[in-house]
Amino acid sequence: xxxxxxxxxxxxxxxxxxxxxxxxxxxxxxxxxxxxxxxxxxxxxxxxxxxxxxxxxxxxxxxxxxxxxxxxxxxxxxxxxxxxxxxxxxxxxxxxxxxxxxxxxxxxxxxxxxxxxxxxxxxxxxxxxxxxxxxxxxxxxxxxxxxxxxxxxxxxxxxxxxxxxxxxxxxxxxxxxxxxxxxxxxxxxxxxxxxxxxxxxxxxxxxxxxxxxxxxxxxxxxxxxxxxxxxxxxxxxxxxxxxxxxxxxxxxxxxxxxxxxxxxxxxxxxxxxxxxxxxxxxxxx
Numbered sequence: 001x002x003x004x005x006x007x008x009x010x011x012x013x014x015x016x017x018x019x020x021x022x023x024x025x026x027x028x029x030x031x032x033x034x035x036x037x038x039x040x041x042x043x044x045x046x047x048x049x050x051x052x053x054x055x056x057x058x059x060x061x062x063x064x065x066x067x068x069x070x071x072x073x074x075x076x077x078x079x080x081x082x083x084x085x086x087x088x089x090x091x092x093x094x095x096x097x098x099x100x101x102x103x104x105x106x107x108x109x110x111x112x113x114x115x116x117x118x119x120x121x122x123x124x125x126x127x128x129x130x131x132x133x134x135x136x137x138x139x140x141x142x143x144x145x146x147x148x149x150x151x152x153x154x155x156x157x158x159x160x161x162x163x164x165x166x167x168x169x170x171x172x173x174x175x176x177x178x179x180x181x182x183x184x185x186x187x188x189x190x191x192x193x194x195x196x197x198x199x200x201x202x203x204x205x206x207x208x209x210x211x212x213x214x215x216x217x218x219x220x221x222x223x224x225x226x227x228x229x230x231x232x233x234x235x236x237x238x239x240x241x242x243x244x245x246x247x248x249x250x251x252x253x254x255x256x257x258x259x260x261x262x263x264x265x266x267x268x269x270x271x272x273x274x275x276x277x278x279x280x281x282x283x284x285x
Contacts, residue, residue, distance in 0.1 A: 003085060009052045011265070016051075016147050017044035018272065019171070022279055023151035030283070035103045035154055042096035043147045046089075047119070051143060053089040055123040055130075057082045100154075108154040115146035133201040136183075141175025166225050167232070170218040174236055177214030180207050181243050182261050187254040204254040208246050215240035228281050235271050235278075242267060 020043045024036050097116065101109045121127040122139050129139040142149075149168060152159060159165060183190070183199035184207050190200050199207040215236040222233040242263050249256050 009048055012052070013044050013048055014272065015144055015268065016047055017041075019043075019144060020147035020151045022275070023148040023157075024155050026279060026283070027152050027155035027157035035100070038096060038099050038103070039147075039151065039154065042093070042100065046092035046096055047116075047147070049085075050089040050093050050116070051119045051122070053085045054120055057085055058123045058125060104154045105156075108150065111146075111150045111153045115142065115150055118142050118146065131196045133196055133198045137176040137179040137198050138172075140179035141172045144175050145171040163225060163229055166221050170221045170232070170236065173214050173218035173221065174239070177211040177218070177239070177243070178264065180214070181211035181257065181264070184208060184211075184246070184249065184254055184257040185261055187251050199254075204249050204251045204257070205247075208243060208249055208257070212240050212243045212247070215243065228278065228285060231278055231281075232275075235274060238267055238271065239264070 017040050021036065021040045024039065025031070028036075093116070097112065100112055104112070118129070118139050122129045122136075122143070130136045145168060148171060149159075152164065152168075157164060159168070180198050183197040184204050186197070187199050187204050187207075190197055198210075202210060218236040219233045219240070222236075223230060225232060242260055246257050246260050
């Protein structure tokens with residue numbers, strides 16, 4: 001049980017449950033119903049167990065050689081626990097998915113199916129989207145923006161609204177930038193292990209430049225929102241500043257970027273609080 005819990009990355013649970021819950025509540029005017037409760041619980045634990053559990057099992061060989069694994073940045077469960085992790089991931093997600101499909105529309109069901117598919121496709125054998133440069137970052141971004149998109153479709157919110165599409169686009173840009181920067185620290189290790197990523201293709205320096213630019217673009221997109229939503233444009237800026245600190249990193253010292261990744265982990269908590277305050281302000285406007 002301990003291995004299963006560790007594989008779900010408890011520190012990251014909020015990163016997927018919060019976008020769904022916040023998006024659904026904002027889209028429905030604060031309605032609390034079965035869809036909100038079931039969806040939030042699904043994206044809190046089962047979804048993360050599926051995402052990270054599949055990753056830990058099929059990345060086990062390369063993770064053994066990665067000194068970062070075995071803690072907050074990734075579980076390192078013994079091979080004997082792998083079947084248990086996979087079974088728990090399937091058993092934990094299927095009932096929630098079945099209920100959500102019954103509660104939502106066809107469009108919502110298709111979005112949910114896409115989100116779950118991308119979670120599995122990222123690490124599963126043959127598909128391995130995580131080893132397809134650029135697609136790896138896009139898929140990773142949708143792991144976090146996907147729950148928000150699903151919440152909006154489930155609630156019947158208009159995706160083309162001025163208060164909606166900029167948030168979705170900015171969230172994807174933020175997610176792609178975050179994934180790309182996270183891959184910088186593993187450039188040498190991934191190349192040695194024959195693993196491809198956006199960072200192994202672009203190189204450490206150019207990936208940092210791309211990630212920093214992505215954060216700035218996310219901020220720019222949010223400027224089109226009405227007041228007070230436009231204040232959200234400030235939220236990607238701390239990430240851009242943090243990432244820009246490693247502007248001069250290169251392939252030979254790519255591991256230096258790990259300090260920036262650790263900053264990213266706690267920065268999420270601070271920015272998440274700011275998002276909450278902004279959502280309250282918007283709701284009261």
